[in-house]
Amino acid sequence: MATKIQAINTYRPRVKLGRRAETDELVTFIARSTGLNESGVRQVLLELRDAAIFFNQQGRGIQLEGLGTYSPSIDLAGTIKVSHRADTALKNALNAQGSFMGEIINRANIGKTGDELVAMWNTDNPDDPVS
Numbered sequence: 001m002a003t004k005i006q007a008i009n010t011y012r013p014r015v016k017l018g019r020r021a022e023t024d025e026l027v028t029f030i031a032r033s034t035g036l037n038e039s040g041v042r043q044v045l046l047e048l049r050d051a052a053i054f055f056n057q058q059g060r061g062i063q064l065e066g067l068g069t070y071s072p073s074i075d076l077a078g079t080i081k082v083s084h085r086a087d088t089a090l091k092n093a094l095n096a097q098g099s100f101m102g103e104i105i106n107r108a109n110i111g112k113t114g115d116e117l118v119a120m121w122n123t124d125n126p127d128d129p130v131s
Contacts, residue, residue, distance in 0.1 A: 001131035004114065007121030013110045016103040056082060066090060 021029075027045070031038045052070050055062045061071030068086040075081065094100060104110075109117065122129045 002121060002125065002128045004118055004130050007118045007130050008114050011106055011109050011112075011117040011120050013104055013106045016105050018102065052082070063087075 023042070023045070027038050027041045030036070030041045034041070048064075052062055056070065056072040059072060061069050063069045064087070066087050066089050068084055068090065071083050071085075073081050073083045109120075112120075118130050
């Protein structure tokens with residue numbers, strides 16, 4: 001018997017992730033867009049990382065306008081982690097009508113409820129219905 005989670009995960013819309021942009025590509029993109037040299041951009045990115053470590057080690061979050069907030073958190077085992085909350089401007093830019101250029105798997109299922117996705121599963125898999 002299939003589970004509801006299995007059915008929803010099969011039919012839900014999701015972004016097909018492309019190749020991740022690594023640091024070298026990001027540095028080149030920023031340098032080309034700003035006129036700064038690549039070594040200067042790379043140095044600023046490293047300093048930004050070090051600043052995030054410095055302030056988070058003090059129990060202080062940092063806010064990067066347009067990117068989001070990075071704050072220290074702790075789990076039950078005492079492991080310190082960094083939580084990221086994306087900036088509203090970033091989320092709004094991604095959700096602006098027609099702005100997303102990537103591929104969406106199961107695009108036709110955008111707006112469907114979990115129950116509708118389960119019904120699709122049960123129709124397509126009559127020998128393995130959701131329990």
